[in-house]
Amino acid sequence: MSRFLGKSLRTKGPLFLHKILGISSESHNILVLSRYRRHFSHSLPHNTSNLVPSTGSLQIRFFASEAAAATTEPSTSDGLTVQGILANNWNILDENDGDWKSHATAIAQSIHLIKRRLHWEKLKVRLDMLSFQLSKEDLWDDPVRAGKISREHGSLLGKMKEVNAFEQELLEHIDMIKLAREENDADLESESLKALLNMRRNAKEKELEALLSGEQDSCSCYIEVQAGAGGTESMDWAAMVMQMYKSWAQQRGYKVTVVDEMPGEIAGIKRATIKVDGEFAFGYAKAEIGVHRLVRISPFDSNKRRHTSFAAVAVIPILGDGSTHVQINESDLRIERFRAGGAGGQHVNTTESAVRIVHIPTGVTATCQNERSQHQNKASAMAVLQSRLDQLEMARQAQFNAQHTQSLTDITWGSQIRSYVLHPYRMVKDLRTNYEVSDPDSVLEGDLDSFILSYLSASLDKDDDA
Amino acid sequence: MNLTLSSVYRPYSFPTLLKSSSFSTLSRPFCSSALSSPPTCVKPQVPLFLRPPIYSTKLCELKKWHDWAKGVAFSIGSTFVHSDNGRDSSILFREMKWLMEDAVEDHSMIVDDERVKMRIGIDELYCLWKQRIHERRPFQYVVGCEHWRDLVLSVQEGVLIPRPETELIVDFVYDVVSENEDLKSGVWADLGTGSGALAIGIGRVLRSEGGRVVATDLSPVAVAVAAYNVQRYCLQDKIELREGSWFEPLKDMEGKLVGLVSNPPYIPSKDISGLQAEVGRHEPRVALDGGTDGMDALLHLCDGAGLMLKPGGFFAFETNGEHQCRALVDYMENNRSGSFCNLEIRADFAGIQRFVMGFHQ
Numbered sequence: 125m126s127r128f129l130g131k132s133l134r135t136k137g138p139l140f141l142h143k144i145l146g147i148s149s150e151s152h153n154i155l156v157l158s159r160y161r162r163h164f165s166h167s168l169p170h171n172t173s174n175l176v177p178s179t180g181s182l183q184i185r186f187f188a189s190e191a192a193a194a195t196t197e198p199s200t201s202d203g204l205t206v207q208g209i210l211a212n213n214w215n216i217l218d219e220n221d222g223d224w225k226s227h228a229t230a231i232a233q234s235i236h237l238i239k240r241r242l243h244w245e246k247l248k249v250r251l252d253m254l255s256f257q258l259s260k261e262d263l264w265d266d267p268v269r270a271g272k273i274s275r276e277h278g279s280l281l282g283k284m285k286e287v288n289a290f291e292q293e294l295l296e297h298i299d300m301i302k303l304a305r306e307e308n309d310a311d312l313e314s315e316s317l318k319a320l321l322n323m324r325r326n327a328k329e330k331e332l333e334a335l336l337s338g339e340q341d342s343c344s345c346y347i348e349v350q351a352g353a354g355g356t357e358s359m360d361w362a363a364m365v366m367q368m369y370k371s372w373a374q375q376r377g378y379k380v381t382v383v384d385e386m387p388g389e390i391a392g393i394k395r396a397t398i399k400v401d402g403e404f405a406f407g408y409a410k411a412e413i414g415v416h417r418l419v420r421i422s423p424f425d426s427n428k429r430r431h432t433s434f435a436a437v438a439v440i441p442i443l444g445d446g447s448t449h450v451q452i453n454e455s456d457l458r459i460e461r462f463r464a465g466g467a468g469g470q471h472v473n474t475t476e477s478a479v480r481i482v483h484i485p486t487g488v489t490a491t492c493q494n495e496r497s498q499h500q501n502k503a504s505a506m507a508v509l510q511s512r513l514d515q516l517e518m519a520r521q522a523q524f525n526a527q528h529t530q531s532l533t534d535i536t537w538g539s540q541i542r543s544y545v546l547h548p549y550r551m552v553k554d555l556r557t558n559y560e561v562s563d564p565d566s567v568l569e570g571d572l573d574s575f576i577l578s579y580l581s582a583s584l585d586k587d588d589d590a
Numbered sequence: 591m592n593l594t595l596s597s598v599y600r601p602y603s604f605p606t607l608l609k610s611s612s613f614s615t616l617s618r619p620f621c622s623s624a625l626s627s628p629p630t631c632v633k634p635q636v637p638l639f640l641r642p643p644i645y646s647t648k649l650c651e652l653k654k655w656h657d658w659a660k661g662v663a664f665s666i667g668s669t670f671v672h673s674d675n676g677r678d679s680s681i682l683f684r685e686m687k688w689l690m691e692d693a694v695e696d697h698s699m700i701v702d703d704e705r706v707k708m709r710i711g712i713d714e715l716y717c718l719w720k721q722r723i724h725e726r727r728p729f730q731y732v733v734g735c736e737h738w739r740d741l742v743l744s745v746q747e748g749v750l751i752p753r754p755e756t757e758l759i760v761d762f763v764y765d766v767v768s769e770n771e772d773l774k775s776g777v778w779a780d781l782g783t784g785s786g787a788l789a790i791g792i793g794r795v796l797r798s799e800g801g802r803v804v805a806t807d808l809s810p811v812a813v814a815v816a817a818y819n820v821q822r823y824c825l826q827d828k829i830e831l832r833e834g835s836w837f838e839p840l841k842d843m844e845g846k847l848v849g850l851v852s853n854p855p856y857i858p859s860k861d862i863s864g865l866q867a868e869v870g871r872h873e874p875r876v877a878l879d880g881g882t883d884g885m886d887a888l889l890h891l892c893d894g895a896g897l898m899l900k901p902g903g904f905f906a907f908e909t910n911g912e913h914q915c916r917a918l919v920d921y922m923e924n925n926r927s928g929s930f931c932n933l934e935i936r937a938d939f940a941g942i943q944r945f946v947m948g949f950h951q
Contacts, residue, residue, distance in 0.1 A: 473868035496737035
């Protein structure tokens with residue numbers, strides 16, 4: 125922004141200053157100038173550093189000013205706000221049309237959508253509550269809880285600041301355009317329009333980021349696929365679904381590891397688990413939880429009949445170290461190695477390194493066979509078990525994972541989310557969003573992003589409580 | 591009682607493979623210090639996954655091999671299981687996948703490229719899988735390494751393949767070291783070290799402590815391979831290798847050891863002929879044959895432990911199972927009474943009473 129100001133001063137110095145002094149009040153001059161000099165923060169880190177409280181009263185003042193700043197709706201110098209832009213209902217034209225009103229309206233709509241996706245009003249209430257907690261004198265008596273509150277506060281404050289900064293930037297660019305027009309400064313107007321266009325494109329990315337605002341969305345995850353009833357055809361379908369996710373994850377640049385795989389008797393898999401390592405893997409993949417339905421002429425049917433098969437998909441976040449984990453007692457575990465019968469030891473050569481762990485109180489199990497040593501497989505199975513128990517606990521507390529629970533226990537018919545039809549016509553349709561494509565092959569090769577994003581959009585935008 | 595077996599199975603000779611590999615061209619980072627070869631100058635083989643990818647093969651040729659190997663494995667079905675509790679098809683499939691993992695340099699196998707970089711020629715790949723199936727050559731010898739705990743240990747003919755049961759001994763050592771300060775800074779001994787598995791496992795437990803490990807083996811091949819493995823894990827300063835029979839290389843340490851571990855030969859001689867083909871046909875008999883009752887070495891270790899350990903020193907031995915464990919404990923309580931305390935029998939993951947441990951009085 126200082127570039128704009130410098131340019132104006134160089135080319136239109138005397139006239140510019142004269143206009144300001146002649147037209148505006150002194151206080152308005154100060155406001156305008158201070159805005160021009162303000163430094164913009166275009167992207168705040170997702171995890172701001174922990175806030176360390178100094179004194180209660182100082183904190184109260186700090187957070188009060190933050191709340192006040194958040195509450196005051198920013199506007200242009202002539203009083204135009206984001207809500208005002210939306211209310212004007214200006215036409216949204218193609219990006220290439222150099223109309224600042226069109227760009228501004230598109231950006232304003234994006235800001236509105238982002239706030240809805242972040243549950244803006246809830247976020248503000250939550251932030252106020254956390255600020256209140258942070259101001260208590262006895263906060264650090266419980267360092268673990270204090271750290272958790274501080275981290276969440278930092279995260280929410282970061283999100284709010286980022287959106288507010290984006291909003292402010294929009295309004296200041298509009299001010300610059302109007303100022304440039306008053307001064308007949310074509311270069312300045314052109315640069316400001318270009319800045320608005322860039323903002324319009326960035327806004328689309330920010331809309332996407334807002335879809336992944338859940339607490340676990342940034343986590344890596346395990347994806348499990350389980351064949352439904354129906355024998356060989358269902359197992360083959362389960363293998364196809366698992367291959368689809370491997371391809372999807374690899375195309376997105378995630379690291380994929382097969383943790384566990386139980387092959388079918390003739391073809392495909394009965395069940396398999398992959399680990400998908402990368403940021404926001406869970407955020408995206410959670411859209412795949414549910415039952416996937418295939419209709420095709422089965423290659424395993426010598427009579428060439430059409431078959432319908434099902435595969436259940438579960439997605440489990442791998443929580444970071446900062447999260448609370450379910451405590452696991454070693455004595456609650458039963459650890460099994462496969463083919464453990466016989467004399468063992470020096471009597472046998474083995475490459476069977478698979479390990480299965482059962483958590484006796486809950487019945488939750490984890491099997492790992494990818495590693496080439498039993499020691500390593502036990503470590504991997506423990507990690508999977510930890511994630512499953514953590515998720516079980518979350519579901520018990522929040523009941524927001526009912527879909528996951530149901531999808532595993534009611535495989536044949538419950539919670540269908542998508543149909544893949546290969547015969548007599550070809551189509552893949554998401555039953556939750558009605559989004560459909562007519563090329564099943566590309567979907568099965570991992571082209572899932574459109575389905576995922578349409579589901580994430582639909583499920584978040586449905587909760588209209590901004 | 592002293593084992594005097596001097597015969598050692600000669601390793602397979604692979605002159606072509608040996609020519610194609612040299613330490614300076616290893617694809618993995620290598621310790622800077624030079625490998626000091628033992629007196630007999632046995633040169634250890636480089637495991638497959640560490641060889642340079644100097645071969646090139648068409649992707650379609652590799653796929654042809656893959657289909658052939660899979661067909662061979664599939665035709666085995668449960669034959670090996672019924673014969674001697676060997677592998678079934680599904681595990682052979684996994685072994686085949688792991689063999690490719692070690693042999694092929696770029697695991698992603700980009701389809702755009704028509705050629706694949708390999709660490710062995712495609713002909714050798716056919717040869718290795720035939721050995722695996724037709725000769726029942728252990729998979730670990732085929733790829734030249736065994737994954738054990740979080741280690742990848744070089745193994746070859748003439749060296750016992752470390753067993754998963756033996757992984758637990760390192761856990762026992764970790765537990766006892768955590769509770770006893772004295773055991774952290776003294777000298778440990780691993781007798782009959784083979785590939786060096788226990789010595790390296792314990793060496794890593796003692797990594798930040800002052801303790802050291804002396805590992806001994808009768809076999810010059812085993813000593814050479816163990817030295818190679820020790821060097822790969824940069825533990826030369828902590829682990830010393832000595833060649834010789836049981837306690838003979840440790841005469842200078844009588845009454846000074848803080849810890850003693852061993853996985854000695856413990857199979858009764860009469861059972862050797864009935865062993866699984868991978869074991870009986872290929873692994874060194876000197877590391878398996880425990881004599882008439884399978885306890886010759888174990889009893890010798892008990893006598894030696896009484897002599898070599900300092901007061902408060904810890905020992906752990908692997909055995910054939912419950913019968914040997916009980917016999918060993920009886921022997922120590924009756925014949926060496928006053929020497930040992932806190933004798934304990936521990937089970938392996940299959941629930942078989944496998945380990946005897948205790949402390950010097």
